[in-house]
Amino acid sequence: MSEFANIDENELRARTRALVDELHPEKTDSQTFRALQYEHGLALVHFPEGFGGLGLSPKMNYVVRDEILKHSKVYYDHPPASIIGIGMGMPVVNTYATDEQKRRWLPKIFSGEEIWCQMFSEPSAGSDVAGLTSRAVRDGDEWVVNGQKVWTTVAHLSKWGMLVTRTNPDVPKHDGLSYFVIDMESPGVEVRPLYQITGEAEFNEVFFNDLRVPHENMLGKEGQGWRVAITTLMNERVAIGGAGSKKKGGGGISKLIDLWKERDASEGSAAQNAMLRDRVTQAWIEQELLRRTVERAAAAAKAGNPGPEGSVAKLFQAESAKRMWELAIDVLGTKGLSFEEGYELRQVAGMAEGSEAYAKYQFLRSRANSIEGGTSEIMKNILGERVLGLPGEPRVDKDVPWKDVPRS
Numbered sequence: 001m002s003e004f005a006n007i008d009e010n011e012l013r014a015r016t017r018a019l020v021d022e023l024h025p026e027k028t029d030s031q032t033f034r035a036l037q038y039e040h041g042l043a044l045v046h047f048p049e050g051f052g053g054l055g056l057s058p059k060m061n062y063v064v065r066d067e068i069l070k071h072s073k074v075y076y077d078h079p080p081a082s083i084i085g086i087g088m089g090m091p092v093v094n095t096y097a098t099d100e101q102k103r104r105w106l107p108k109i110f111s112g113e114e115i116w117c118q119m120f121s122e123p124s125a126g127s128d129v130a131g132l133t134s135r136a137v138r139d140g141d142e143w144v145v146n147g148q149k150v151w152t153t154v155a156h157l158s159k160w161g162m163l164v165t166r167t168n169p170d171v172p173k174h175d176g177l178s179y180f181v182i183d184m185e186s187p188g189v190e191v192r193p194l195y196q197i198t199g200e201a202e203f204n205e206v207f208f209n210d211l212r213v214p215h216e217n218m219l220g221k222e223g224q225g226w227r228v229a230i231t232t233l234m235n236e237r238v239a240i241g242g243a244g245s246k247k248k249g250g251g252g253i254s255k256l257i258d259l260w261k262e263r264d265a266s267e268g269s270a271a272q273n274a275m276l277r278d279r280v281t282q283a284w285i286e287q288e289l290l291r292r293t294v295e296r297a298a299a300a301a302k303a304g305n306p307g308p309e310g311s312v313a314k315l316f317q318a319e320s321a322k323r324m325w326e327l328a329i330d331v332l333g334t335k336g337l338s339f340e341e342g343y344e345l346r347q348v349a350g351m352a353e354g355s356e357a358y359a360k361y362q363f364l365r366s367r368a369n370s371i372e373g374g375t376s377e378i379m380k381n382i383l384g385e386r387v388l389g390l391p392g393e394p395r396v397d398k399d400v401p402w403k404d405v406p407r408s
C-alpha cells in the first residue's frame with residue numbers, strides 16, 4: 001500500500017480550484033489567502049490532514065501552485081521573512097510538537113502572520129554547534145535561559161525562535177542539549193542588529209538574561225535536542241539548496257546573461273571576450289544542473305524529513321552562486337569596481353532585499369552562501385561521511401563530558 005493518501009492530481013486540481021473560487025488571490029492579500037490555503041490542506045500537501053496538508057507526496061506541491069497560476073495572475077509565494085519558519089519551523093513542529101501546539105503555531109507560520117527564527121549559532125559554536133555554551137536550568141515548570149546567540153536571521157522580526165541550549169553539562173556535548181520554542185517578545189530576550197558586508201542587517205545577536213521558558217515549549221525530550229536540531233538542519237539545507245529559480249534560465253543566471261548582452265565589448269580584447277563567453281556558458285550549465293538536481297530530488301522525495309543527501313544541492317548552490325556573481329563583476333569590467341548606488345546600512349524587513357546595483361549586491365551577498373546553513377567544508381564532511389561512507393574526521397571531545405572539554 002502507498003504511504004500517501006489516495007488523492008490523484010485531478011482531484012488536487014479540483015480542490016485548488018475550489019479554494020480559488022472561494023477567495024480569489026487577486027481580490028485579497030497574501031496573509032488572508034495563505035491562511036485559507038492552509039485551512040484547505042493546500043499549504044504543504046505532504047503535511048497531515050488537519051495540519052495544512054493532505055498526506056500526499058511532497059512532489060504534488062507543484063500542482064497547487066500550477067493550478068492557482070492558471071486562474072490568477074497573482075500567486076502568493078512564501079513571504080521572504082518566513083523562509084526559516086516555513087522551511088525549518090514547520091517540519092520541526094510537525095515532527096515533534098503536540099497536536100495542540102501544531103494547531104497554535106503552524107497556520108500562522110504559513111500565513112506569514114508570525115515570523116520564526118533559528119537560534120543555534122553562538123560566538124564560539126558555529127560549525128561545532130553541539131559545543132555551545134548557553135544554558136537552561138530547570139525551575140519548577142519553567143526553564144531559565146542565559147547566554148548569547150549570533151547570526152540570528154530575522155530575529156528582529158520574529159515572534160517565535162527555535163532555540164538549542166545546554167541543559168546538562170555533565171554528559172558529552174551532543175547528549176546534554178535540549179530544544180525549545182521561545183517567545184521572542186518575552187522579557188529576558190534582547191536582539192541587537194549585525195550589519196553584513198552588503199550593508200543590510202538581516203541577522204542579529206540575541207542575548208538571554210534570565211529568560212523564562214515554559215517546560216511545555218520543549219520539543220523532543222530533555223537531552224534529545226541534538227536530534228531535533230538535526231531535523232531542523234537537514235530541512236534547512238534542502239530549503240537553501242532548492243531556493244533557486246524553478247524556471248530554466250530564470251533567476252540569477254538571467255541577470256548575468258542580460259549583463260553579458262549589455263556589456264561594452266570594446267573594453268576587452270577578442271581573447272578576453274571569448275574567455276568570458278565560455279565562463280558565462282559554464283555558469284548557465286551549472287545553474288541548469290542545479291535546477292535539475294533539485295527537481296530530481298523533489299520527484300524522489302518520500303514522506304518525512306530529508307536525509308544528509310540534501311547537502312548536495314546546498315553545497316553546489318553555494319559554490320556555483322559565488323562563481324556566477326564573481327563572473328558578473330568581471331563582465332561589468334571597470335564598472336564592477338564601484339558601488340555607487342544602493343549601499344546603505346539598514347535593517348531590512350525580511351531576508352536580503354538587494355538594491356538597484358543588483359550584480360554588485362549579489363556579489364557581496366553570495367559570500368554568505370557558503371557559510372549560512374553550514375559551511376561548504378562542513379557539507380563536504382557530511383557528504384563524505386554520511387552519504388559516501390568515508391572514514392570520519394577525528395572527534396576527540398565526542399565521549400568526554402562537556403564540562404571537562406578544554407575551551408578558551
Ligand SMILES: Cc1cc2nc3c(=O)[nH]c(=O)nc-3n(C[C@H](O)[C@H](O)[C@H](O)COP(=O)(O)OP(=O)(O)OC[C@H]3O[C@@H](n4cnc5c(N)ncnc54)[C@H](O)[C@@H]3O)c2cc1C
Pocket residue numbers: 117118119120121123124125126127128150151152153154203368371372373374375376377378381393
Ligand atoms: C547570512 C547568514 C545567516 C545566518 N543565519 C543563521 C541563523 O539564522 N541562525 C543560526 O543559528 N546561525 C546562522 N548563521 C550562522 C552559520 O550557521 C555559521 O556562521 C556557520 O555554521 C559557520 O559557523 P562559524 O561562523 O562559527 O564558523 P566556524 O565554525 O568557526 O568556521 C570557521 C572556518 O573553519 C571551517 N571549519 C570549521 N570546522 C571544520 C571542520 N570540522 N572541517 C573543515 N573545516 C572546518 C569552516 O568551514 C569555516 O571556513 C548564519 C550565517 C550567515 C553568514
